[in-house]
Amino acid sequence: MFKGLKRKKVEAYIIENKNSFYRIAYSYTKNEDDALDVVQESIYKALYSVEGLKEISSVKSWFYKILVRTSIDYIRKNKKYINMVDISQINDNGKNDKYKDLDLQEALDHLDIEYKTIVILRYFEDLKIDEIASILDENINTVKTRLYSALKKLRVEIEN
Structure with a gap:
């Protein structure tokens, strides 16, 4: 594919899905400005390495x-900074965030990062298991196992 055409398609994809990218970044950072920084840095990395995209x-x-x-x-x-964020600040800043249930949000925050990532990508971004496996460079069965474990941990966390 021509250099410019590939870059234009990637740019169009990024523009079309920017809100989804923001939600994911916000789910990690819990801060609007930091989420925007993460998205911006991700876009920079993508555009810088667009030629590495095979298909x-x-x-x-x-x-x-x-x-x-x-x-x-x-x-x-x-x-250190993330651990000091006040929960009331998260609620005020999360007006555009997809998470509505504070208990679920808190339970997600208690999950290890590899479990949290899978849950967010599967249920909040509606990605398929094979897509998640590709994103995380993991075996499909590993993703399924971690998803099952994460849901179990979430259930226990919410019930407590």
């Missing part, structure tokens, strides 16, 4: 992979 048909999983990894990197770099 334009796989742009969705390719970009989600960049976004999830950038979000996780952000969390690791800013761990």
Whole structure:
């Protein structure tokens, strides 16, 4: 595919799905500005490495992979800051966020990152198991097992 055409298709995909990308980044950072920074950095990385995209048909999983990894990197770099965020601030800033149930949000925050990522991608972004496996570079059965474990942990967390 021609260089410019591939880049234009990626740009169009990013523009079309920017709200979804923001929701994912926000689910990790719990802050509007930080989520925007994560999305911006993800877009930069994607556009910088657009020639590494082999098939334009796989742009969705390719970009989600960049976004999830950038979000996780952000969390690791800013761990002290994230742990100090006040829960009332999350509710005020989360007006555009898809999460409506505070108990669910808190339970998700208690999950390990690999479980949280799978739950968000599966239930909030409505991705298929095979797409999630591709994004996370994991075996499909591993994703299924982690999803089942995450749901079990969420159920226990919410019931308590």
